[in-house]
Amino acid sequence: MDNPRILLAAGGTGGHVYPAIAIADALREENPDSEILFVGTKNHMEWKAVPKAGYNILNVWISGFHRRFTFKNALFPVKLITSLFQSLKILSDFKPNVVVSCGGYVAGPVGWVAGKKGIPVVIQEQNSFPGVTNRLLAKFAVKIFTAFKEADQYLPKEKTQVTGNPTRSSLKDADREQALESFGFSEDKQVLLVMGGSGGAKTINEAMKANIENLHDEAGLQIIWQCGPRYYDELSTEIDEQKLENLRLLAYLDNMAEAYAVADLVISRAGASSCSELMLTGKPSILVPSPNVAGDHQTQNAKAMVNAGASKMLEDSTMKETMSELVEQLIHDQENLKRMNQAALNLAKPDAAKLIAKEILEIAKSKL
Structure with missing residues (x-):
């Protein structure tokens, strides 16, 4: 296989970031020639955790929307528009064969732009009740990997596969x-x-x-x-x-x-x-x-x-x-x-990361 290019978007908490790192490790193990890039935010844990795991990461300026009015909410439209342009530039420069969303706000703009550009989007959802970002991106997804069968009721069933959560071996x-x-x-x-x-x-x-x-x-x-x-x-x-x-x-x-x-x-x-x-x-x-x-x-x-x-x-x-x-x-x-x-x-489902990586590489292969 030529060098598949995989972009992983995950941010905010370890619950999103560590499964993404586990997938990246499995991708590298399955195909050492895989080119892997992460997208995250500078003010969250991924900014340190991802480079520590040996991967490059680029920044997108986005945050969550607060339910009550705050100054941060006033900035939200600016952040959203900026993040969409940043995502477009990252996707245009890196040219990924597949974009993987592991959740967190940062995955929203990246996944949305990828979907609009016709780049295959894969979702990995960790919880029985999917996060808002992954629910929004589900319509663009070619495949959704879940950890709990209960998540199916909130996602397009024909796209889901229960694999368990990827964990770092x-x-x-x-x-x-x-x-x-x-x-x-x-x-x-x-x-x-x-x-x-x-x-x-x-x-x-x-x-x-x-x-x-x-x-x-x-x-x-x-x-x-x-x-x-x-x-x-x-x-x-x-x-x-x-x-x-x-x-x-x-x-x-x-x-x-x-x-x-x-x-x-x-x-x-x-x-x-x-x-x-x-x-x-x-x-x-x-x-x-x-x-x-x-x-x-x-x-x-x-x-x-x-x-x-x-x-x-x-x-x-x-x-x-x-x-x-x-x-x-x-x-x-x-x-x-x-x-x-x-x-x-x-x-335990110790092979979750490996199963997900294999399927991502198959999807990437069809786009090379």
Whole structure:
């Protein structure tokens, strides 16, 4: 095959960006001659995550539309028109054979211009309730890859294929002993990994702040707490890490593979990508669905994992009062952790990225 050119548009959160990176890795593995370019925004996480993964990224000036009137909304029409012209230039210069939308606002203008230009658009939708961008682009799509069958009711059924969410296979690569060493942890204490998604989660952080001494001192746990960049400065002044020698408070987790390698139990939001990573790595988890998402899709994601025996669920509004007891009940029960581990692995779709990459390359081939 000649060098297929694939443009990936994804932005805003790790839930959109990491599946896109997983697809890019699989594309490169399937065809090392693939020319891959990302489109994102400078003020979101993709601007660092994508180059770190080894790919080039170009900027489009776009953001979401706020429901109440703000100064940002007044700028929205200007941003939209600018982003359409930027998208046209990127598409004209790069000449992709396929454009892949993994969601986020940035995928909107890029996918729309591609559709109007007759460039094949492929969508990868992570959630049971599709995001607004992917719903808008669905009419242009030649193929839509979903993680949940429930997404079909919001998308053209004849175009959809349930593949699961693409996850980075490198998440399973870390050696546990080396990972423990890199965090400065010992083998003889259980490790709790707490994550609020790439931006952090206020409720999880407040619950952790209220329970940290109990989890650290009384339960005797080693804790990795990823609190998010916007919360880090305040929390790092409020939490005395000198006293809590087995706590690692971090704004962001660069070494996810090592964090998963050491974790005995994970507390996490129930975003589709987080759930897929927990399945892939086989990590027992406590899921706290965010109440602030469209279609309450995180609760649906969490229920699927709870029903399979891979997770337990806590309500966002009550987790401060209930988390310590549940963590202690689970993390010291080795037999139950083993059962949860196997249940998570049984749910995993480790070949999702490969399946999607193969189909994208087939579509690209028809356009070369």
